[in-house]
Amino acid sequence: MAKVTFIEHDGLEQVVDIPTGWTLMQGAVQSGVAGIEGECGGSCACATCHCYVDEALVDSLPPPSETEEEMLDCTASERRSNSRLSCQIRVSDALDGMVVRLPEAQS
Amino acid sequence: MVIVGAGQGGLQVAESLRAEGYDGPITLIGEEASAPYHRPPLSKAILAGTMEEAQLAIRGAEFFERQRIALLTGTRVAAIDRSARHVRLEDGRRLEYRGLALATGARVRRLPVAGDELDGVLGLRSLDDARRIRVALDRAARVVVIGGGYIGLEVAAAARKRGLEVTILEAADRLLARSATPFLAAFYADLHRSQGALVELGAKVVALDGQGGRVTAVRTADGRSHPADLVVVGVGIVPDTALAEGCGLACDGGILVDDSARTDDPAIVAVGDCTARRTGTGTPLRLESVQNAVEQGRSAAAALLGRERPFTAAPWFWSDQYDVKLQIVGLSADHDRMVLRGSPEDRRFSAFYFRRDALVAIDSINRPADHMAGRKLLDHKTMITPEQAADESLPLASLMRPGR
Ligand SMILES: Cc1cc2nc3c(=O)[nH]c(=O)nc-3n(C[C@H](O)[C@H](O)[C@H](O)COP(=O)(O)OP(=O)(O)OC[C@H]3O[C@@H](n4cnc5c(N)ncnc54)[C@H](O)[C@@H]3O)c2cc1C
Ligand code: FES
Numbered sequence: 001m002a003k004v005t006f007i008e009h010d011g012l013e014q015v016v017d018i019p020t021g022w023t024l025m026q027g028a029v030q031s032g033v034a035g036i037e038g039e040c041g042g043s044c045a046c047a048t049c050h051c052y053v054d055e056a057l058v059d060s061l062p063p064p065s066e067t068e069e070e071m072l073d074c075t076a077s078e079r080r081s082n083s084r085l086s087c088q089i090r091v092s093d094a095l096d097g098m099v100v101r102l103p104e105a106q107s
Numbered sequence: 108m109v110i111v112g113a114g115q116g117g118l119q120v121a122e123s124l125r126a127e128g129y130d131g132p133i134t135l136i137g138e139e140a141s142a143p144y145h146r147p148p149l150s151k152a153i154l155a156g157t158m159e160e161a162q163l164a165i166r167g168a169e170f171f172e173r174q175r176i177a178l179l180t181g182t183r184v185a186a187i188d189r190s191a192r193h194v195r196l197e198d199g200r201r202l203e204y205r206g207l208a209l210a211t212g213a214r215v216r217r218l219p220v221a222g223d224e225l226d227g228v229l230g231l232r233s234l235d236d237a238r239r240i241r242v243a244l245d246r247a248a249r250v251v252v253i254g255g256g257y258i259g260l261e262v263a264a265a266a267r268k269r270g271l272e273v274t275i276l277e278a279a280d281r282l283l284a285r286s287a288t289p290f291l292a293a294f295y296a297d298l299h300r301s302q303g304a305l306v307e308l309g310a311k312v313v314a315l316d317g318q319g320g321r322v323t324a325v326r327t328a329d330g331r332s333h334p335a336d337l338v339v340v341g342v343g344i345v346p347d348t349a350l351a352e353g354c355g356l357a358c359d360g361g362i363l364v365d366d367s368a369r370t371d372d373p374a375i376v377a378v379g380d381c382t383a384r385r386t387g388t389g390t391p392l393r394l395e396s397v398q399n400a401v402e403q404g405r406s407a408a409a410a411l412l413g414r415e416r417p418f419t420a421a422p423w424f425w426s427d428q429y430d431v432k433l434q435i436v437g438l439s440a441d442h443d444r445m446v447l448r449g450s451p452e453d454r455r456f457s458a459f460y461f462r463r464d465a466l467v468a469i470d471s472i473n474r475p476a477d478h479m480a481g482r483k484l485l486d487h488k489t490m491i492t493p494e495q496a497a498d499e500s501l502p503l504a505s506l507m508r509p510g511r
Contacts, residue, residue: 074479
């Protein structure tokens with residue numbers, strides 16, 4: 001279980017408890033974090049779960065797969081060095097306290 | 108507002124009503140026991156055992172509370188009275204509506220042959236179905252999949268990954284006959300064979316044999332018998348139009364709707380797998396995809412509030428089998444030319460389909476960037492030539508119309 005803070009583009013903050021093994025996307029959408037759509041349900045097929053992860057943590061995460069890399073090139077909002085697809089990030093205790101910022105638009 | 112069917116489309120209508128600023132009561136009614144959940148993982152991660160059921164929910168309970176969406180699960184709507192503007196629940200209760208959305212989805216098509224009711228013969232549409240198939244896979248050694256559509260093929264892939272013997276029986280002379288081009292179908296036949304599945308084309312099932320009430324084999328018209336301890340039937344779905352027909356709404360292989368998801372009754376919209384879109388010309392267009400349910404859900408909410416938000420984006424769809432990700436955008440059915448970018452041997456390519464020199468669809472295999480760029484090209488009706496499409500050195504995104 002990890003407590004993750006999602007900050008929407010307009011500054012609205014939401015702290016979500018996400019069970020270990022779930023993805024960031026699952027935790028966010030089930031709690032109704034509006035800035036993540038997750039249309040494909042986590043299949044890495046839609047790129048509507050784009051997020052900017054904690055700068056401090058980005059390097060400790062398993063790197064994006066080739067598929068995620070390509071999808072990240074096509075996000076609706078600007079891709080940054082800390083851009084990830086939230087459906088591809090599995091939550092563990094190590095992510096407790098993580099802060100995730102959300103882009104202006106997902107599609 | 109009342110929404111019948113608490114699946115992908117019905118939930119989207121409810122959410123979009125709130126997003127559009129509607130503040131009144133919303134009731135979302137579904138006959139299944141679970142809150143709305145993602146169906147695509149049922150034939151993928153759920154069968155593979157890499158995803159727990161709890162992860163399937165699209166929204167959690169607190170979301171419904173916060174958005175004041177009354178979710179009635181395990182509740183079936185029995186009839187609609189359009190003149191009195193109410194729906195009647197199976198338990199006799201009545202619910203009045205100002206606006207009504209039908210999002211009743213579809214049911215699996217049954218096999219019209221003897222033995223269809225034997226134990227060990229399963230279809231896949233709901234979480235309950237997936238649970239049954241998962242238990243059966245744990246015990247099975249020989250699996251026969253009847254029907255080479257996406258769901259059948261995904262189940263076959265999951266069963267092969269578990270090391271089970273798999274036979275795919277398809278009555279047509281190719282896989283994916285209803286939804287993909289012959290080229291893509293041939294790619295998938297090769298893929299499944301290379302993973303050790305038997306793919307039998309032109310295999311018309313005439314009967315299922317059993318012993319003690321359990322299935323033991325599938326018989327085909329050529330007189331052969333294919334032994335099986337699990338049979339998964341994936342021969343398509345039947346749109347659930349019973350309620351709509353019962354109250355006299357026009358249906359033609361689905362509840363007929365326009366691009367804004369409106370039915371013939373101004374107070375009623377319909378979304379998702381239960382619908383067929385009027386196209387002006389030709390047969391109504393029926394799509395079975397998450398994107399279709401979501402986009403129609405958005406259109407429908409707007410329409411219920413007297414606004415226009417037609418769904419005109421190019422249709423898209425994906426499928427995961429083994430380590431192959433397919434992403435499709437557009438409709439390739441009437442193409443007259445195909446070009447490739449990348450190579451099928453590498454299992455990384457896109458097939459571009461043209462009709463009268465205009466791009467109409469792209470099938471991407473393990474090339475998500477092509478798919479995403481292709482969605483923009485098609486949505487913006489950007490002209491590209493077959494030569495440009497085939498030219499690997501030219502990034503697709505660079506072909507976008509300037510200023511878009
Ligand atoms: C195994 C599987 C894999 C799939 N994979 C993909 C994929 O990879 N990509 C993709 O794009 N799409 C995929 N799809 C298709 C996609 O899931 C559907 O197109 C989508 O769920 C349609 O949503 P819907 O709201 O129209 O219907 P549904 O999600 O089926 O919801 C309809 C609901 O209405 C309920 N209902 C019906 N009648 C009544 C009534 N009278 N009263 C109350 N409730 C009622 C039903 O029980 C059901 O829960 C897949 C589907 C399945 C089954
Ligand atoms: S949910 Fe679709 S790519 Fe992450």
